[in-house]
Amino acid sequence: MDYSPLLLSLKVAAISTFIVFLAGVFIAYLLAKRDFFGKSILEALFLLPLVLPPTVVGFGLLILFGKKGWIGSWLLEWFDLQIVFTWIGAVIASIVVSFPLMYQSAAAAFEGLDERLSNAARTMGASEWRVFWSVVFPLAWPGLVAGLVLSFARGLGEFGATLMIAGYIPGKTDTIPMAIYFAVESGQMEKATFWVIIIITFGFSLILWVNWWSKRNIRRFTRT
Amino acid sequence: MLNVQFLKQLAHYEMDIQFEMKAEILVLVGPSGSGKTTILNTVAGLVHPDSGTIVSKDRVFFQSDEKPLPARDRQIGYLFQDYALFPHMTVEKNIWYGVKKKQQKESVATIQQLLHVLGIEHLLQKFPHQISGGEKQRVGLARALAAQPSVLLLDEPLSALDKETRQQCQDELLRLHEIWQIPFIIVTHDLDEAERLGDRIIYLDKGHIVREERKKYLVSAY
Amino acid sequence: MKRFYLLALFVMLSVLLVGCADEEPEKVDSTVKNSPATDKQPAKEVELLISAAASLTDALEDMKATYEEQHEGVTLTYNFGSSGKLSTNIENGAPSDVFLSASSKDMNDMEDKGLIVEGSRADFTSNVLVLIANKESDSTITSFEEIDPSTIDYFAVGEPETVPVGRYTKEMFEHLNLWESLQDKLVRGSDVRQVLTHVEMGNADYGVVYSSDAFISNDVKVLAESNPDWHAPIVYPGAVVEASEHKEAAQQFLDYLTSDVGKEALQQFGFK
Numbered sequence: 001m002d003y004s005p006l007l008l009s010l011k012v013a014a015i016s017t018f019i020v021f022l023a024g025v026f027i028a029y030l031l032a033k034r035d036f037f038g039k040s041i042l043e044a045l046f047l048l049p050l051v052l053p054p055t056v057v058g059f060g061l062l063i064l065f066g067k068k069g070w071i072g073s074w075l076l077e078w079f080d081l082q083i084v085f086t087w088i089g090a091v092i093a094s095i096v097v098s099f100p101l102m103y104q105s106a107a108a109a110f111e112g113l114d115e116r117l118s119n120a121a122r123t124m125g126a127s128e129w130r131v132f133w134s135v136v137f138p139l140a141w142p143g144l145v146a147g148l149v150l151s152f153a154r155g156l157g158e159f160g161a162t163l164m165i166a167g168y169i170p171g172k173t174d175t176i177p178m179a180i181y182f183a184v185e186s187g188q189m190e191k192a193t194f195w196v197i198i199i200i201t202f203g204f205s206l207i208l209w210v211n212w213w214s215k216r217n218i219r220r221f222t223r224t
Numbered sequence: 225m226l227n228v229q230f231l232k233q234l235a236h237y238e239m240d241i242q243f244e245m246k247a248e249i250l251v252l253v254g255p256s257g258s259g260k261t262t263i264l265n266t267v268a269g270l271v272h273p274d275s276g277t278i279v280s281k282d283r284v285f286f287q288s289d290e291k292p293l294p295a296r297d298r299q300i301g302y303l304f305q306d307y308a309l310f311p312h313m314t315v316e317k318n319i320w321y322g323v324k325k326k327q328q329k330e331s332v333a334t335i336q337q338l339l340h341v342l343g344i345e346h347l348l349q350k351f352p353h354q355i356s357g358g359e360k361q362r363v364g365l366a367r368a369l370a371a372q373p374s375v376l377l378l379d380e381p382l383s384a385l386d387k388e389t390r391q392q393c394q395d396e397l398l399r400l401h402e403i404w405q406i407p408f409i410i411v412t413h414d415l416d417e418a419e420r421l422g423d424r425i426i427y428l429d430k431g432h433i434v435r436e437e438r439k440k441y442l443v444s445a446y
Numbered sequence: 447m448k449r450f451y452l453l454a455l456f457v458m459l460s461v462l463l464v465g466c467a468d469e470e471p472e473k474v475d476s477t478v479k480n481s482p483a484t485d486k487q488p489a490k491e492v493e494l495l496i497s498a499a500a501s502l503t504d505a506l507e508d509m510k511a512t513y514e515e516q517h518e519g520v521t522l523t524y525n526f527g528s529s530g531k532l533s534t535n536i537e538n539g540a541p542s543d544v545f546l547s548a549s550s551k552d553m554n555d556m557e558d559k560g561l562i563v564e565g566s567r568a569d570f571t572s573n574v575l576v577l578i579a580n581k582e583s584d585s586t587i588t589s590f591e592e593i594d595p596s597t598i599d600y601f602a603v604g605e606p607e608t609v610p611v612g613r614y615t616k617e618m619f620e621h622l623n624l625w626e627s628l629q630d631k632l633v634r635g636s637d638v639r640q641v642l643t644h645v646e647m648g649n650a651d652y653g654v655v656y657s658s659d660a661f662i663s664n665d666v667k668v669l670a671e672s673n674p675d676w677h678a679p680i681v682y683p684g685a686v687v688e689a690s691e692h693k694e695a696a697q698q699f700l701d702y703l704t705s706d707v708g709k710e711a712l713q714q715f716g717f718k
Contacts, residue, residue: 059643068648084649085600085633116308119270122295123302124322124371134321138312164640167633168605181636186607 002171006198008087009176013155016094020151023095024102025144029132032110043107050100054160061093061165087173089166094155101150109143110136145214149207156203226375226407228267230276230286232431234259239273239431241266249401249408251418254428260411261305263428264377267409268302269295280374280407301373305380307364309352315363316348322371331370338366341403342396358389362396369404378410382417394420492695495541497525497532499548499682501573501638501658505715506546512711513702520695528637529553529610536561536687543690544699546570546682549610553683562685563693569681570703571717573656575614575672580648581665589670590618593652595627602644602653605634610680611641615654617677642666656680661716682717 031039049057065072065083075081083089113136121131159177166173168182176199183192225246232239239259243250252260265271267278269285272292278285286292309318323331339345342362347355355363361381368376381397382390394417401408412418418425427435498506503526510522525532529547533556536542545562547553556562577593579585587593604612612634619625633650635641638659644650646665653666660668684703686696702708
């Protein structure tokens with residue numbers, strides 16, 4: 001049995017979750033409590049990957065990141081970096097499909113914060129950086145964790161768009177969902193079951209752990 | 225000491241405010257929506273007027289056509305309505321939040337005194353949700369004063385308290401003002417409270433100052 | 447074209463309306479009035495449900511109008527999908543008159559289970575594997591034997607376990623002793639469309655698909671054709687479904703496909 005899909009899946013999901021978390025939190029905070037023309041259009045655009053069929057997302061990514069794509073050709077020329085058919089492609093697919101979940105959670109978490117708390121910090125001489133890290137971030141943390149967990153789960157299970165941009169190259173770009181898909185399609189039920197159990201075990205225990213950890217660390221923050 | 229003069233267009237009217245004050249207690253009264261809190265926010269730098277000047281001592285907070293001094297550089301103490309204590313920090317952390325690293329040593333004595341005057345020394349390790357409304361109000365006051373502000377703004381500081389605690393806190397406010405000797409601007413809708421606390425009372429309606437009274441007239445009126 | 451749709455919609459609506467209007471009086475004495483009506487209908491109007499492999503889509507759609515014109519009273523309704531899925535559907539009772547498969551394996555299964563009419567099975571067309579490259583590719587290869595794995599970054603094929611074209615591709619490359627050396631370069635698509643997409647967008651240097659698939663893409667060029675000796679014959683077997691209510695009309699359609707006229711129609715779309 002080849003265990004590379006497990007390592008690859010964890011690597012892809014972890015890296016994409018990390019990037020999605022940073023980007024989601026940053027963009028959501030930037031847009032929170034700010035109103036400008038076209039904000040709802042921008043937000044709808046962020047959520048688009050949620051409603052689009054995976055193959056459409058995958059095709060869009062190919063257009064952007066393909067060897068002849070807008071971004072892909074540029075990366076290839078300047079950095080000799082190929083996205084298509086590599087694990088980086090899988091990371092990008094994961095990022096695109098899990099970003100909406102992170103953004104939504106983070107935006108809701110920031111919207112729900114009492115603006116006066118940040119203002120209180122400002123009147124006490126806190127820089128915007130300190131306001132964010134000492135007040136906004138810890139108070140929004142439960143909502144951010146929810147987004148983090150969802151993003152990781154989504155990244156771990158991503159299949160459709162990944163198959164298109166990362167291709168299926170056993171030993172190089174085969175994530176667990178791909179291994180499951182091709183095992184089922186070719187009737188290798190034993191192999192499929194094995195990977196299903198693995199992905200459930202890892203996904204479930206990771207989510208369980210994050211939930212438990214954040215509850216333990218956040219209990220004292222909540223008011224009640 | 226504090227010179228405020230500004231115009232600001234709001235949704236339903238234009239605010240036109242002008243007053244000057246020494247290290248006294250100025251009370252703003254008026255119906256809700258008359259712009260009381262907006263005046264506090266303007267002085268604090270949380271919102272900015274359309275034009276005018278706001279000067280504290282010799283420091284320019286706001287001047288038309290110039291970049292306004294950000295809230296964090298104004299050295300303002302602000303007690304928000306409902307106090308806005310940080311729920312995830314202990315009382316001690318809340319109070320020390322605004323004290324700069326460099327000033328920590330010299331602040332120890334001041335804060336010790338504050339805690340003593342307000343009688344909240346025993347609450348330091350508690351979280352905001354573990355203390356009563358009156359205690360929260362005192363912690364909020366201590367936090368607003370801990371960084372040694374040049375102006376103290378209080379938005380409905382006593383409205384959430386029951387009658388008994390309220391009277392006690394009014395006395396504390398007056399005592400603190402005596403010790404601190406800086407401009408206090410208090411927003412309230414309670415006329416009795418305004419008369420008990422204020423050296424001056426400004427009556428507001430729709431963003432305009434409609435009347436102003438001084439303590440001596442008040443006293444003589446009784 | 448728009449007018450045509452509108453007209454069709456209008457006709458459909460009026461049929462519906464008339465149908466509704468008729469229903470009321472019929473209820474009074476339904477047994478008497480209904481029986482002659484149902485007896486007449488099959489002879490007059492036949493809707494043939496044809497479950498066909500997805501690769502036949504364009505060819506069959508093109509054939510539809512001509513066939514219906516020549517066979518009055520017959521309408522063709524297609525249901526395209528992968529051969530495996532279609533056979534499962536039919537097995538599960540999905541209505542179907544003709545089954546056109548892209549793989550003998552699926553047809554064998556159906557035959558073993560008695561789901562098709564005995565003796566109706568016939569191979570109506572076949573395909574060959576072709577080596578394709580992007581139409582802008584400057585590759586000078588003209589045969590499969592010239593493939594040099596060391597000069598290739600990515601080679602798109604169908605997944606050999608699950609996609610029929612992949613199975614034949616693997617067979618061919620094994621025959622040519624290229625399968626092992628190409629291993630790291632093979633990007634395995636979950637269907638033919640993906641293989642085409644990878645080559646069309648220039649992400650894979652080469653790909654292998656059926657000649658009929660290469661035919662429908664404007665962005666690839668065919669560099670070489672496979673030799674039929676290198677892999678099992680790629681034939682398309684068709685048969686009348688046992689559960690069909692229009693076996694006669696179904697057999698007629700199948701005969702048409704295997705006739706010279708039908709074969710020619712298919713060859714226009716890259717079939718052999």
